[in-house]
Every structure is written in structure tokens, then in C-alpha cells.
Amino acid sequence: MPVCFESRTTAATFRKLLDKKEYNYERTTTSKTYTKVTFVIAHEKTAMVYRYIINDLKLKADIWEENPSSGNVTYIEMKGDDEDTKNELLKE
Secondary structure, three states: OEEOOOHHHHHHHHHHHHHHOOOOEEEEEEEEEEEEEEOOEEEEEEEEEEEEEEHHHOEEEEEEEEOOOOOOEEEEEEEOOOHHHHHHHHHO
16 A cells, blocks of 8 residues: 655554554564666666564554655555454554
């Protein structure tokens, strides 16, 4: 899901939300590759990923950004079985 803020700010806001809800989670940093097209030539790039593993919910959230051309696009990717909880976190 693309969001309108840089990944660092989005990760900090997401962490505050998890703290407010008193979820038990781990925060790690990893990387992710993506493709950037320049003059019709694809370039593989690597982005830093802010990863939250929410043990209480068996949920993993990755927050990262890419720079496709003129500006950054930040994404939140959530993996887990509880769609209602994922939607609730994204709404807040």
C-alpha cells in the first residue's frame, strides 16, 4: 500500500501506534530490491526496510520506499492471516 510520507516517518508513526495498542513486537532493519526504469533501461536498486514483527498478532509489517523518478514512494506491506487487524492498523 503506497503512503504519502517518507519511510522513516511512516515507520516512527507505525511504532507509536503499536506502542499505543500495547502490542509485543520486534523491530528490525533489512533491505529490499526494486527496479527503477531510466531511459527504458531497468536498474535494480536496494531499499532499506523497517520491519515490525508483531508477535501477538502473528503479523509482519515492512515499510520501505523507492525512488521511481521525480520523488519517493513509500509502501507498507503487511503479511498475516488476520485481515481485520491489518485493516484496522492501516486505518489508524
